Structures are given as C-alpha cells and as structure tokens.
Amino acid sequence: MIALTGASGQLGQLVIKALLDEGVKANEIVAIARSTDKLSDYEKQGVQVRFGDYEKPDTLDKALAGVDKLLLISASEVGKRLPQHKNVIEAVKRSSVKHLTYTSILHADKSPLGLAKEHVETEQLINELNIATTILRNGWYSENYTMGLPNIIEHSTVIGCAGDGKLSTAAREDYALAAAKVLTSEGHSGKVYELAGDEAFTLSEFAEVVGKEFEREIKYQNLSEVEFKSALMQAGLPEGFAQLLADSEKGASNGGLFDNQRQLSKLIRRPTTTISKSIRDFKESYQS
Ligand SMILES: NC(=O)c1ccc[n+]([C@@H]2O[C@H](COP(=O)([O-])OP(=O)(O)OC[C@H]3O[C@@H](n4cnc5c(N)ncnc54)[C@H](OP(=O)(O)O)[C@@H]3O)[C@@H](O)[C@H]2O)c1
Incomplete structure (x- = not known):
C-alpha cells in the first residue's frame, strides 16, 4: 500500500490523482490528513482516508498500518516542521514502511533560502533510517506567482525583490506526477532529485x-x-509569512531557485508546464 501525508493539501490531492492516473488501485492508496473531509471525493472512489496529525504520534501509528511506501509531504507550519517531521519519521521506524520519500526544497544543502534549514535537518534524520529513501527537492511552484495575478493586473505591476535572479518554477501538477512516478516505479532508492522547471x-x-x-x-x-x-x-500577509517570502525572493536573486538539470522533466517523461500555460490556466479558472 502507498500512503501520503499532506493528502488534503494542494500538492497531496494532485499526487492522489496522479497515482490513480498511473494505474494504482484506489484501495491501495492511503491518504493521510487532519482535514479528512477535504478528501471525501477520493474516499468515494475507494481511496483509504485516514486521520493523521503530525503533533499526535498515536494517530500516525494507526495511519501507517499496513503501509509499504510513504510519501511525506513537508508540513506547512514553518518553525514547527522539524519536530513534526521527526514524529512521522519515528512512526515510520515503528511501522511496516519500507520506502520513505520526502518533499524537500531545491538544492537544500546549499540553498540561501531560510526555508531550507528545516528541510536539511529533516533530510539528515531520513538519511539515518535503515530503509530505502528518496528525496524530492522541489523547486518553486509556478502557482506562487500566478496566485498574485489579480493584484498584478489591478496595479499593472509585478513587485518583488528577486532582481535578475532566474526562477525555474514548475506547476504543482508536475511535482505531483514526479512523486507518483517515484512511488510507482523502481530505481529511486537512495536518490536525491533536484526538481525544477525546464524554463527559467x-x-x-x-x-x-x-x-x-x-x-x-x-x-x-x-x-x-x-x-x-x-x-x-x-497587502494583508502576516509578518512572519511576509518575511519568509521576502527572504525567499532575496535568495532567488542569488540563484537559490534556479536549476537547469531538467531532472523533473526526465522523471515525468514530458516537458514541465511553462509559466505561460500556468498563467493561462489561472486566467481560465479565475474567469469561470
Ligand atoms: N515548492 C513550493 O513552492 C512550496 C510552496 C509552499 C509550500 N511548500 C511546501 O510544500 C508542502 C505542500 O504544498 P501544498 O501546496 O500542498 O501545501 P498546502 O496546500 O498548504 O497543504 C499542506 C498540507 O499539510 C498538512 N498539514 C499541516 N500541518 C499538519 C499537521 N500538524 N498534521 C497533519 N497534516 C498537516 C495539511 O493538512 P490539513 O489540511 O489536514 O491540515 C495539508 O494537507 C507545504 O506543506 C510546504 O511544506 C512548497
């Protein structure tokens, strides 16, 4: 059985869809989340939806029962993520999981982004495990930029502090497909993938x-x-979050979100989604 945490999130739901598209039977997928209600459509299709809270280890033990492969989608509360990931990794040690895959950040080990610290520390914990592991170092989502389009159009201006830094973004859907490929094929044990868009x-x-x-x-x-x-x-963002975004863009100005190895398109066996396509997709969903 293949399980994923963060299943109720935007990336997680796309991973479930990609697993089904790759031919995994719905009842072989275990979707772990706190907000299980967000997964009712997948539950109706036969996906096993289980409650799991990173802060409550006993719920993780129950959620991982009978699981062979686990995708740990990194948690969302910056500053709390290391202890939360540690709880999942400890639960993995007590479970039947034989292969753990983790969504990290692009070039985690040399990234200038403050966000990288918790990912590096999590990768270190994962490296100490005695089971197969795979690290998916995900680059920036194109949606981080397309979600700002209503504001951009209103003011006819993009603002940022990335200078001339190149951004190798890809759509969430591309990263989700990469995760599904790793979960459903062989040869990924011990691998660290730097995943980013083909075009910067x-x-x-x-x-x-x-x-x-x-x-x-x-x-x-x-x-x-x-x-x-x-x-x-x-614009209404809380200070901590605004600081994180500004720090990340500053890191991007120093090449922190650039990569030209094309490992993502190799893994998904198609080109990554262009930024123009992501803009058009946003436009269509916004207008409908
Ligand atoms: N590469 C990028 O550009 C980028 C951008 C933003 C974030 N990220 C990282 O990538 C991850 C996935 O992205 P996303 O867009 O899917 O984020 P998202 O939509 O915010 O989803 C976050 C997921 O984390 C789960 N979660 C948070 N705290 C939890 C807890 N205590 N116990 C169990 N589950 C918990 C949420 O579950 P519930 O809904 O059940 O609470 C949700 O499923 C993020 O969490 C973050 O680490 C990457």
Missing part, C-alpha cells in the same frame, strides 16, 4: 509574459527585501 524566467520576464497573456503593459518593480516585506504586510 526573471520577474521582469514574468511581467512581460503576463502582459502578453492579458494584452496590457505590465512592469516589474524591484524592491529591497525590507520594502517587499512591508508591501506584502500592507
């Missing part, structure tokens, strides 16, 4: 593509890290 763009180029898709002039305004953080806070 600067935020000025992103502004240009948005302008083309929406048929209007969109400019890029590069701010300092401090200015960008305060602009995000003015």
Whole structure:
C-alpha cells in the first residue's frame, strides 16, 4: 500500500490523482490528513482516508498500518516542521514502511533560502533510517506567482525583490506526477532529485509574459527585501509569512531557485508546464 501525508493539501490531492492516473488501485492508496473531509471525493472512489496529525504520534501509528511506501509531504507550519517531521519519521521506524520519500526544497544543502534549514535537518534524520529513501527537492511552484495575478493586473505591476535572479518554477501538477512516478516505479532508492522547471524566467520576464497573456503593459518593480516585506504586510500577509517570502525572493536573486538539470522533466517523461500555460490556466479558472 502507498500512503501520503499532506493528502488534503494542494500538492497531496494532485499526487492522489496522479497515482490513480498511473494505474494504482484506489484501495491501495492511503491518504493521510487532519482535514479528512477535504478528501471525501477520493474516499468515494475507494481511496483509504485516514486521520493523521503530525503533533499526535498515536494517530500516525494507526495511519501507517499496513503501509509499504510513504510519501511525506513537508508540513506547512514553518518553525514547527522539524519536530513534526521527526514524529512521522519515528512512526515510520515503528511501522511496516519500507520506502520513505520526502518533499524537500531545491538544492537544500546549499540553498540561501531560510526555508531550507528545516528541510536539511529533516533530510539528515531520513538519511539515518535503515530503509530505502528518496528525496524530492522541489523547486518553486509556478502557482506562487500566478496566485498574485489579480493584484498584478489591478496595479499593472509585478513587485518583488528577486532582481535578475532566474526562477525555474514548475506547476504543482508536475511535482505531483514526479512523486507518483517515484512511488510507482523502481530505481529511486537512495536518490536525491533536484526538481525544477525546464524554463527559467526573471520577474521582469514574468511581467512581460503576463502582459502578453492579458494584452496590457505590465512592469516589474524591484524592491529591497525590507520594502517587499512591508508591501506584502500592507497587502494583508502576516509578518512572519511576509518575511519568509521576502527572504525567499532575496535568495532567488542569488540563484537559490534556479536549476537547469531538467531532472523533473526526465522523471515525468514530458516537458514541465511553462509559466505561460500556468498563467493561462489561472486566467481560465479565475474567469469561470
Ligand atoms: N515548492 C513550493 O513552492 C512550496 C510552496 C509552499 C509550500 N511548500 C511546501 O510544500 C508542502 C505542500 O504544498 P501544498 O501546496 O500542498 O501545501 P498546502 O496546500 O498548504 O497543504 C499542506 C498540507 O499539510 C498538512 N498539514 C499541516 N500541518 C499538519 C499537521 N500538524 N498534521 C497533519 N497534516 C498537516 C495539511 O493538512 P490539513 O489540511 O489536514 O491540515 C495539508 O494537507 C507545504 O506543506 C510546504 O511544506 C512548497
């Protein structure tokens, strides 16, 4: 049986879909989440939906019963993730799991992004396990940028602090398919994959593509890290989250979100989704 944590999240739900598309039987998939209600459609299709909270080890033991392969999708509360991941890894040690796959961050070991620390520490814990392991070092989601499109269109401006840093983003769907491929095929034990989009763009180029898709002039305004953080806070983001985003973009200005190895498209056996396509997809879903 193949299980995944974070199954109720945006990436997790796409992984379930990709596993089904890859031919895994619904009753061979164990979807672990706190918000199990978000998985009712998959439950109706026969997917086993089990409650699991990273903060409650006994729920993890129950959730992992009979599982052979586990995808640990990194948790979402920055600062709490290491102890939460540790709880899952300890539960794995007590379970039937023979292969653990983890979603890390691009170039975790040399990333300038503050977000990388918890991922590096989690990878270290995983490396100490005596079972097969695979690390999926996921790059940035294209959706991190397309979700800001309503604001960008309103102000005809993309703001950020990534300077001329190149961003090798890919759609969540691409990363989900990569996870499904690793979970359903052989030869991934001990591997660390650096997963990123085939094409990279600067935020000025992103502004240009948005302008083309929406048929209007969109400019890029590069701010300092401090200015960008305060602009995000003015837009309503909590300070901690604004700081994380500003730090990540600063890291991107130093190449932290760039990669040209094309390991993602090799794994999924098709090109990654272009940023233009992601913009069009957002446009369609927003207008409908
Ligand atoms: N590469 C990128 O650009 C990028 C961007 C943002 C985040 N990330 C990372 O990638 C992960 C997946 O992305 P996503 O877009 O799917 O995020 P998401 O939609 O926010 O989903 C997060 C998932 O984590 C689960 N979770 C959080 N705390 C938990 C806990 N205490 N116990 C059990 N489950 C818990 C949530 O479950 P419930 O719904 O049940 O609470 C949810 O399923 C994120 O969690 C984050 O680590 C990557």
